[in-house]
Amino acid sequence: MNKTILCIGAGYVGGPTMAVIADNCPDYKVIVVDINADRIAAWQSDKLPIYEPGLDEVVKRARGRNLFFSTDVFGGIKEADIIFVSVHTPTKTFGAGAGKAANLQYWEKTARDIVEHADRDKIVIEKSTLPVRTAEAMHRILQSNDKGLNFEVISNPEFMAEGTAVDDLQNPDRVLIGAMETSSGQKALQAIVDIYKNWVPEEKIKTTNVWSSELSKLVSNAMLAQRISSVNSISALCEKTDANIVEVSGAMGLDSRIGPKFLNASVGFGGSCFKKDILNLVYLCEFYGLPEVASYWEQVVLMNEYQERRFVQKIVDRMFNTVAGKKIALFGFAFKANTGDTRESPAIYISKLLLEEQGQLAIHDPEALDNAAIDLKDVEGDYTFEEDPYEAAKGAHAIAILTEWKHFCDLDFERLYHSMQKPAFIFDGRNILDHKRLHKIGFNVYPLGQKALSHLEK
Numbered sequence: 001m002n003k004t005i006l007c008i009g010a011g012y013v014g015g016p017t018m019a020v021i022a023d024n025c026p027d028y029k030v031i032v033v034d035i036n037a038d039r040i041a042a043w044q045s046d047k048l049p050i051y052e053p054g055l056d057e058v059v060k061r062a063r064g065r066n067l068f069f070s071t072d073v074f075g076g077i078k079e080a081d082i083i084f085v086s087v088h089t090p091t092k093t094f095g096a097g098a099g100k101a102a103n104l105q106y107w108e109k110t111a112r113d114i115v116e117h118a119d120r121d122k123i124v125i126e127k128s129t130l131p132v133r134t135a136e137a138m139h140r141i142l143q144s145n146d147k148g149l150n151f152e153v154i155s156n157p158e159f160m161a162e163g164t165a166v167d168d169l170q171n172p173d174r175v176l177i178g179a180m181e182t183s184s185g186q187k188a189l190q191a192i193v194d195i196y197k198n199w200v201p202e203e204k205i206k207t208t209n210v211w212s213s214e215l216s217k218l219v220s221n222a223m224l225a226q227r228i229s230s231v232n233s234i235s236a237l238c239e240k241t242d243a244n245i246v247e248v249s250g251a252m253g254l255d256s257r258i259g260p261k262f263l264n265a266s267v268g269f270g271g272s273c274f275k276k277d278i279l280n281l282v283y284l285c286e287f288y289g290l291p292e293v294a295s296y297w298e299q300v301v302l303m304n305e306y307q308e309r310r311f312v313q314k315i316v317d318r319m320f321n322t323v324a325g326k327k328i329a330l331f332g333f334a335f336k337a338n339t340g341d342t343r344e345s346p347a348i349y350i351s352k353l354l355l356e357e358q359g360q361l362a363i364h365d366p367e368a369l370d371n372a373a374i375d376l377k378d379v380e381g382d383y384t385f386e387e388d389p390y391e392a393a394k395g396a397h398a399i400a401i402l403t404e405w406k407h408f409c410d411l412d413f414e415r416l417y418h419s420m421q422k423p424a425f426i427f428d429g430r431n432i433l434d435h436k437r438l439h440k441i442g443f444n445v446y447p448l449g450q451k452a453l454s455h456l457e458k
Helices: 014-023 037-043 054-061 073-079 104-116 135-143 165-170 184-198 212-240 243-255 274-285 289-320 347-355 369-375 389-393 407-409 415-417 434-439
Strands: 004-008 029-035 067-070 082-085 122-126 151-155 173-177 204-211 328-331 360-364 383-384 398-401 425-428 443-446
Touching: 004 014, 004 073, 014 029, 014 054, 014 067, 014 082, 014 165, 014 289, 029 073, 037 067, 054 165, 054 204, 067 184, 073 104, 082 104, 082 135, 082 184, 104 122, 122 135, 122 184, 135 151, 151 184, 151 212, 173 184, 184 204, 204 212, 212 243, 212 274, 212 289, 212 360, 274 289, 289 347, 289 398, 289 425, 289 443, 328 347, 328 389, 347 360, 360 389, 369 383, 369 434, 389 415, 415 434
Parallel strands: 004 029, 004 082, 029 067, 082 122, 122 151, 173 204, 328 360, 328 398, 360 383, 398 425, 425 443
Antiparallel strands: 151 173
């Protein structure tokens, strides 16, 4: 077996995954290709195109040794025997399934490129998140070649979380590999198992049929998102009953059957996967005639949207029923801490709603301002981007915490308070701040799922 691996797609999944494989598998040559020349140039520079803790070091160890980045997609297809496909699979915005089904046009184009430029048998691996039974369609396209070539399709979904991607790849909970239940399919499966065995304990490498692997990825993300929506729904009830969501979720998390992860109330989930994968799951359930199952999972997304609207309505209500002409400092725009990724970030939707209310926004984030500018470029309203949180808060009526960046907790809140308009408000959409201390300084503090600490409401 030629030990040359190709990854088509140099984004948040392809780039880090291939860097970790190259770092741990010096006997393999790993090539990452993308049609975006600027992205490839960034992977070859000192400033990588994505921010991920620990990624710089991994890339620098392997780059130029056995890790290479290129725009030559067709040359890479010819050279490699193992091809990971990690292209964009967004939600469809047109035609049948619009708003729910996955748009597979980029995936299909890639499959056809592989057929056209391959000169020998290949193993093709689905790394993008795809709907169940997609491998069957990919296999049909690949096998329709008139060159007499055989392509084996493997499902190897990613389970890394942005912000901890490198550690998730180096020390995964599990590596899932699904293959066709044929002799050639099982042989291909073993070739992929052999890659991961270089650093992953064998008991953590789980093999399944290809359909189970595809569905496991969708369902894993749906279950995680469900936990977030569930606790956020209870945060609304806590605010009505004077219960404390931190105490409630803490008590729940002590139950070993439930556990503590993904039980923190927040302004909602974001990222490239959760919403897209749930809507994909909803579409599949509808397609296969399971409307009750589809409605169940769709509610997870609807609850997330409700939480975002509820947060904005709280800001408007507490600031005397209007934010028109008032400056609001938004601290955080990335969908989570330790990443610059803003895809489906709650901050996008919250910003748009506040601008519709004619608020003036000063947006601060340590890593996501460039992406924030792209997200809001077509949005009308009064907003600025600030590298300095103190500049963002100067003259503001309120601060809203939208991302759980740790350094927000270390800011000089007395300095912030004295620079702001009075009364000064803090809306903690991540429940990360010391609310009693902020109230003592003079802020009117509104957490999620907890009793407000206000100087205005006695």
